[in-house]
Amino acid sequence: xxPIALVFLGxxxxxxxxxxxxxxxxxxxxxxxxxxxxxxxxxxxxxxGLIMGALLLLTERHGFVAAxxxxxxxxxxxxxxxxxxxxxxxxxMTLLRGGSLFYAAANVALNILCGFAAxxxxxxxARGIVR
Numbered sequence: 001x002x003p004i005a006l007v008f009l010g011x012x013x014x015x016x017x018x019x020x021x022x023x024x025x026x027x028x029x030x031x032x033x034x035x036x037x038x039x040x041x042x043x044x045x046x047x048x049g050l051i052m053g054a055l056l057l058l059t060e061r062h063g064f065v066a067a068x069x070x071x072x073x074x075x076x077x078x079x080x081x082x083x084x085x086x087x088x089x090x091x092x093m094t095l096l097r098g099g100s101l102f103y104a105a106a107n108v109a110l111n112i113l114c115g116f117a118a119x120x121x122x123x124x125x126a127r128g129i130v131r
Contacts, residue, residue, distance in 0.1 A: 003072050010077020018082045033103055034091040038110055044083035045115040049122025057130035
């Protein structure tokens with residue numbers, strides 16, 4: 001499959017999944033705080049660590065030759081469509097403009113901290129799975 005098709009397919013699936021997750025999380029926890037975007041960014045960061053860690057280990061240890069196409073489909077495509085820095089930025093600005101300095105700061109801090117922690121957890125899990 002051509003690289004552009006892998007990115008296109010993954011991106012479309014990721015965007016649909018982002019919509020479904022953010023809609024469900026918003027319905028469950030409300031929209032005063034952007035929990036939906038925090039959720040997709042944290043889950044996406046975890047998946048990035050897991051996928052990239054697994055692809056790296058599979059390539060190093062087992063000569064996995066499909067790492068390039070898998071990376072395009074899963075990380076550039078799917079996770080590129082699933083996670084969303086633009087929504088995070090706009091929601092933070094909306095909170096600031098609405099006078100919610102605490103929620104805006106919490107949104108920035110939680111997205112960064114949860115993202116880093118999730119990538120780290122994904123890398124650790126990949127290391128534990130790929131032998």
